Amino acid sequence: MTSNPLSNQPSNSNLWQPNRALSKRVETGVRALFALFAFVSVVTTIGIVLTLIFETVEFFQEVSIWQFLTDTQWTPLFTNKQFGIMVLISATLLISVIAIAVALPLGLLAAICLSEYAPAKLRKWLKPALEILAGVPTVVFGYFALFTVTPFLQSFIPGMQGFNALSAGIVLGISIIPLVASLSEDALYSVPRSLREGAYALGSTKRETIVSVVLPAALSGIVASFILAISRAIGETMIVTIAAGQNPQLGLNPLVPIQTMTAYIVQVSKGDTPAGSLAYKTIFAVGMTLFLITLALNIFSYWFVRRFREKYE
Incomplete structure (x- = not known):
């Protein structure tokens, strides 16, 4: 062997x-x-x-929750201290609504243009160019609102003051357009091509396909971009601090100076207020209010997307 x-x-x-x-x-x-x-x-x-x-x-x-929620003045740094958080909330919501009215439609339309209409070569250049806007420091946006947008608006809006909510809200909306456009475009672009081709096979036009097929299929990503944009608008600091002023007053007049929650935190954090004092503790109460508002937005987005999916499944 x-x-x-x-x-x-x-x-x-x-x-x-x-x-x-x-x-x-x-x-x-x-x-x-x-x-x-x-x-x-x-x-x-x-x-x-x-x-x-x-x-x-x-x-x-030291301060009752009832006074915190119902008082109509916010003067914790004055001799006559009052702690009405609704003054700051109303200013924050006013500027956020203006910013959202600018950013959401423009951002979504830009996303639809990039995803559905722009050629591949043009999209390759347009999307990075749009995202460059997100890299501009918010301080620059703030001074742009104060020294460019406000004088321009004052030329045809009588009674507008130098610090105001309108210019701050418009520029804030411009600053968050890239966030809405980029995330929404990613959601639209990820929709399978077969869904579009199926709609075309049934005789749908391009507009009908986008409205009836593509947008519902990408709804979760679009809603996520909207919620992130709204949270960014509510939490923005430098633009509103520079352009909106530091005048805490209750109201919805966008032509006068106001003070948002973030602008107040900046004011107290400068170091003039003694640490541990009641005025100093207000920044934590305001911060908690911001946290709860953002948490509520995220819970709402989760509920909305889940309910929409259950409806169409």
């Missing part, structure tokens, strides 16, 4: 055993690293929320 010279060679399964063990260890290490990153994010969020809660509780030990 002759022996097989290959019988002494190690099998392929034996060769792969060390590599498999090494790959498994690497995969376990990567999972642990990613879990650590997620844990740090969660812990940081919990820490921020707990800080707001503890400081806000201390604030409400």
Whole structure:
């Protein structure tokens, strides 16, 4: 008998055993690293929320919640202290509504143009050019609103003051157009081509296909972009601080100076207010109010998208 010279060679399964063990260890290490990153994010969020809660509780030990919600004046830095948060909320919502009225339609129309009408080569250049707008510092936008937009509006709107909500809201809307356009365009572009071709096969025009097929299919991404844009508008600081003024007054007149919640936080954070004082604690109460408004927006977006999907499934 002759022996097989290959019988002494190690099998392929034996060769792969060390590599498999090494790959498994690497995969376990990567999972642990990613879990650590997620844990740090969660812990940081919990820490921020707990800080707001503890400081806000201390604030409400000296000021009643009823006074905080119903008072019509906000003067915590004056001798006659009043703590009506609705003054700041009304100013924040006024500027946010103006910004949303500018950003949402323009951003969505830009997204539809890029996704459905623009040629591939033109889209390749237009989308980065639009996203460059998102890289402009908000301080620049604030001074643009104060020294360019406001004088332009004053030329044909009598009674408009130098600091006002209208110019701040318009420029804020311009600054968040890239956010709406980019995220909405990604959602529209990800809609399968087969859905469009099916609509065309049934005799739909391009406009009917976009309105009846593409937009509903991309609704979750579009709503997400809208919610992010609204949250950005509510939480914007520098534009409203520079262009809207620091005059806390209750009302919906966009032609006069007002003060938003973020602008008030900037005012107190300059260092003139002693740490630990009641006036200093107001920034945590205002911050908690901002947090709750943003949380409510996210809950609403989740409910809206889920209900819409259940309706069309």
